[in-house]
Amino acid sequence: MSVPSSYSRTQIMLHWGIAILILVQMVSKFAIGPAWDAIEKGQEITGITPILHVIPGISVLLLVIVRLILRFRHGVPKAVEGGSPLQEKAAKAAHIALYVLLLLIPASGLTAWFGGVSQAADAHGLFFKALLALILLHALAAIYHQHVLKDGLMSRMMKSG
Structure with a gap:
């Protein structure tokens, strides 16, 4: 398989779509907490607020699976030039951890709910x-690449081809 020079349009849309859904989850988690407390007390759940957390969570799970399939089928751009082997290993480990968490979080949420x-x-x-800690690290690394190293890394996730 040839190594692409940038992410595909679909991969980029999935990246940002998942990011938006995670923001939705950060807000809607305040609605699911009281609903979970009611479940633990044996009370009935009313209203649609729990659904506002569950449906985006299921969407994240499905979109991450699609993103992983695309990643394995079409590949990803190689690491930017000039980075150290340690940076490359750290980036790879962080990406693996992000994917694992993006699968475990909805799976554990569905199991709980x-x-x-x-x-x-x-x-x-x-x-x-x-x-959240990994997202912060991911964002800081992207900003570092963009404004300190100026290596064009962020452009690969902004536009395809």
């Missing part, structure tokens, strides 16, 4: 905190 497994709810919260 539909299975009533409180340990899954606890894991869901911990995984989300880890994801």
